[in-house]
């Protein structure tokens with residue numbers, strides 16, 4: 001555990017004197033318990049999150065509301081960028097704030113840079129910022145540069161190639177939250193229960209591999225070449241989501257088709273051997289509108305008609321060309 005902990009601190013540019021690090025089963029557990037533990041200790045505080053946050057944050061927002069805790073949902077624009085007016089309104093809050101900041105959105109690939117979170121924190125009176133960093137490793141160029149100014153960061157290790165069922169959180173000891181998982185007091189009482197040492201070791205190996213193979217400049221270039229070709233082929237049949245967001249990750253293309261729901265388009269991709277996610281199927285497989293797209297201003301039909309393509313951190317320019325040709329051929333059929 002210690003070897004892994006040291007490695008994680010140095011890889012993510014954090015200082016063990018400023019943050020603690022503990023392991024858990026993944027971000028759903030890590031984030032959920034952090035939110036619950038914080039509000040159990042400080043029920044007078046305000047929970048602030050964004051309409052496009054992952055469902056593991058959204059679910060807690062709804063639960064806190066039912067418990068009578070003040071919850072504020074921040075709006076985003078059509079490009080998934082946070083609405084500045086809703087941020088301004090936070091400045092009048094005198095109670096403590098717990099703000100969830102999603103660094104890279106899991107559906108759209110839109111990036112909210114950490115320096116903006118730091119500025120926001122500094123402009124507020126008493127604000128704890130937790131960063132949902134699950135989608136950052138191997139998907140943005142600065143994924144290893146965590147800011148020590150922010151209070152907590154949560155990762156899921158399987159998102160960067162580790163065994164499933166392990167994640168970790170860096171947290172400032174200044175954050176007043178109680179541990180929700182009680183028991184033997186492992187990991188300084190932050191998360192009781194026997195540690196998943198295989199999982200932790202696997203995370204370390206996966207991170208080492210990712211550091212060796214991710215080339216952000218090449219990924220960005222390859223993604224752009226696919227995007228350029230796909231945009232042209234898509235013509236009036238749909239649009240690439242958040243195309244005009246100032247910051248985007250280097251591995252996701254999210255498309256909305258006008259009038260062709262994702263259960264139809266996904267079959268066409270599948271038959272051509274291109275893996276896609278729809279972002280809008282519920283657990284029974286039925287097509288439900290994407291909550292994230294609805295929050296960005298898409299209508300219900302469009303929010304049922306999205307296809308997401310994700311590329312590996314080491315995809316090559318030859319693969320990019322092959323993907324671009326295949327995707328364009330499919331997209332043209334719906335144009």
Ligand SMILES: Cc1ncc(COP(=O)(O)O)c(C=O)c1O
Pocket residue numbers: 025026027028029054056102104105106132134135156167
């Ligand atoms: C941004 C984001 N946050 C949280 C989670 C939850 O992670 P896990 O399913 O590993 O618990 C995910 C999973 O995809 C995610 O993409």
